[in-house]
């Protein structure tokens with residue numbers, strides 16, 4: 173592999189760069205030798221302080237050289253070579269670090285410093301050529317070691333400059349050069365992405381479909397790093413990981429157990445496997461945030477009752493278990509389960525357990541999540557523990573190309589998962605033309621987590637906690653000046669216990685909050701989370717998922733006099749170039765992840781404060797949200813506060829939140845299996861039905877409003893008295909969208925048509 177040394181600069185920390193003496197002369201000679209003779213790039217740095225700052229920001233150094241005695245004349249200086257070294261080693265155990273010293277100083281160097289070094293370079297005794305050669309050799313060795321198994325081989329392959337006589341048709345990118353639009357694309361992405369976009373005709377790289385060769389090595393390495401017995405890379409997202417898992421275990425007419433809050437790919441899994449679903453119902457709080465399912469729903473008795481209530485499902489024989497139980501961990505809003513408790517409950521009732529951890533692939537790498545992710549070490553496992561399947565979108569919160577996901581498997585106590593059998597299901601959902609760059613991104617994501625997962629996530633969590641504290645402090649300060657003042661609250665504990673003392677969350681030390689799991693556990697005695705009857709040590713809030721609450725709902729769940737619907741806030745933020753993850757009626761979600769930095773956080777807080785000022789002064793909409801009024805001039809001349817209030821009053825009058833709550837609370841009757849409803853669709857035995865005619869009809873596809881992204885009705889469930897709230901909710905929503913243009917939300921399964929200047933909702937239903 174060819175290493176471009178210039179891309180891996182050498183950081184030299186010394187104050188001799190701008191002095192004129194013997195030492196500085198030799199330092200300049202060394203720099204010159206490295207640059208001119210060895211084609212290296214040097215980043216000079218004059219103080220230990222600046223070096224630490226640089227090392228926190230940059231991870232592209234190929235080697236570091238630290239002058240031992242910068243502070244010889246200043247023994248009280250804050251930083252030392254040891255603190256620079258410690259800053260490096262906290263994040264990177266492998267980078268070569270040399271101490272620049274001389275014989276006289278060597279005896280002063282403590283053993284713990286020497287232990288963490290690659291070596292010492294004697295300033296005066298070796299030749300400059302020797303010193304430079306030694307640094308370069310270590311740099312090359314280090315950089316070569318950065319390439320994990322598959323990525324390294326892919327680069328080697330592309331550097332062989334072979335003539336491609338195989339797919340993909342662009343053949344290393346040259347196909348694009350036949351047309352200017354193609355050239356534009358080639359220039360935008362750069363040559364490497366095409367040279368490494370290969371067909372499966374490159375046997376040196378192994379086979380994804382057989383999990384062999386270097387691809388197989390990379391998958392095995394990921395299994396080790398993520399704590400699995402078996403890992404497969406899946407290149408079409410966790411949507412497909414979920415399908416593969418179900419395809420590999422479930423047969424038609426099996427009874428399956430699913431969290432109603434699941435992603436739609438699981439609902440499609442129910443359709444594809446032709447199974448009978450029963451559902452776990454997640455708790456909802458007053459803001460509509462989804463919480464954990466009740467442990468009491470997971471007992472055999474509760475499950476048999478659920479089956480009994482669904483008339484079309486045959487009774488489960490006494491000696492049989494459910495085929496699979498699937499839960500979302502963590503939920504969108506960051507509620508994570510204690511999987512050990514779940515496993516003990518579910519192993520009594522299910523043959524397989526499935527955790528959909530699409531948003532949670534990092535949990536293994538930071539101790540605050542111990543015991544709260546699917547692949548956690550579990551001393552309570554026994555013969556009866558079933559296989560555990562975990563689906564993770566590596567691309568969502570780790571670093572991989574979009575759609576690059578992983579399927580992890582942990583064998584059961586007595587039931588092992590047969591890779592050959594699982595692979596048959598895998599191949600039903602995989603393309604025979606895998607994207608090798610995506611595989612490389614999964615391989616590298618694994619290496620990144622193994623080498624520095626803990627320090628990376630520590631930074632992320634510290635920052636998330638910092639933002640949470642700042643928002644809480646702003647709120648507290650404003651209220652201290654005027655008890656009627658307001659600011660956006662973050663959904664989080666209000667009090668924490670630190671060393672036996674109970675204090676406000678915002679006063680607790682950031683490092684403590686970022687490292688103490690108990691601070692994030694949802695307790696039944698706390699009211700901040702708004703969920704009733706929470707089981708002991710059962711669920712925790714993930715610090716990185718930031719749910720902001722907007723005013724509008726009273727602590728008892730009733731609607732407040734005044735309110736700020738979250739969609740107005742996120743519309744405003746959009747205009748300020750800040751894009752949120754999810755917006756609900758009175759809450760919105762932001763992810764504080766690997767790509768978050770302080771500037772981004774401060775921009776957010778200042779935008780929120782700016783919104784508050786505009787709201788408090790009832791600034792005209794065209795001033796507050798010009799991008800919005802340009803598109804929807806109807807709002808011009810209206811004050812921002814009045815605009816919020818109009819929407820709030822509509823939500824209040826039409827009882828939209830109550831209807832939504834009731835829609836999710838009532839489990840509708842199932843008239844036919846979801847797969848049968850789908851068969852009606854394929855057989856063209858379906859028609860669009862307007863809301864006014866919906867009563868008594870059976871939707872052929874699931875109806876999922878966003879927010880919150882949970883099915884109100886599954887295909888095959890009937891709109892009757894029991895599901896009346898769904899019908900009422902959809903009617904209220906239709907009226908809302910007709911009144912407030914610009915606030916249309918996505919509702920999967922609803923066709924919106926415009927007739928006579930009015931938007932009408934129609935649902936695809938099975939013909940009568």
Ligand SMILES: Cc1ncc(COP(=O)(O)O)c(C=O)c1O
Pocket residue numbers: 408409410411412434435437500528530531565575577
């Ligand atoms: C809980 C959950 N599972 C699965 C998926 C699908 O993941 P992917 O986008 O990787 O297909 C999503 C996507 O949003 C999700 O939220």
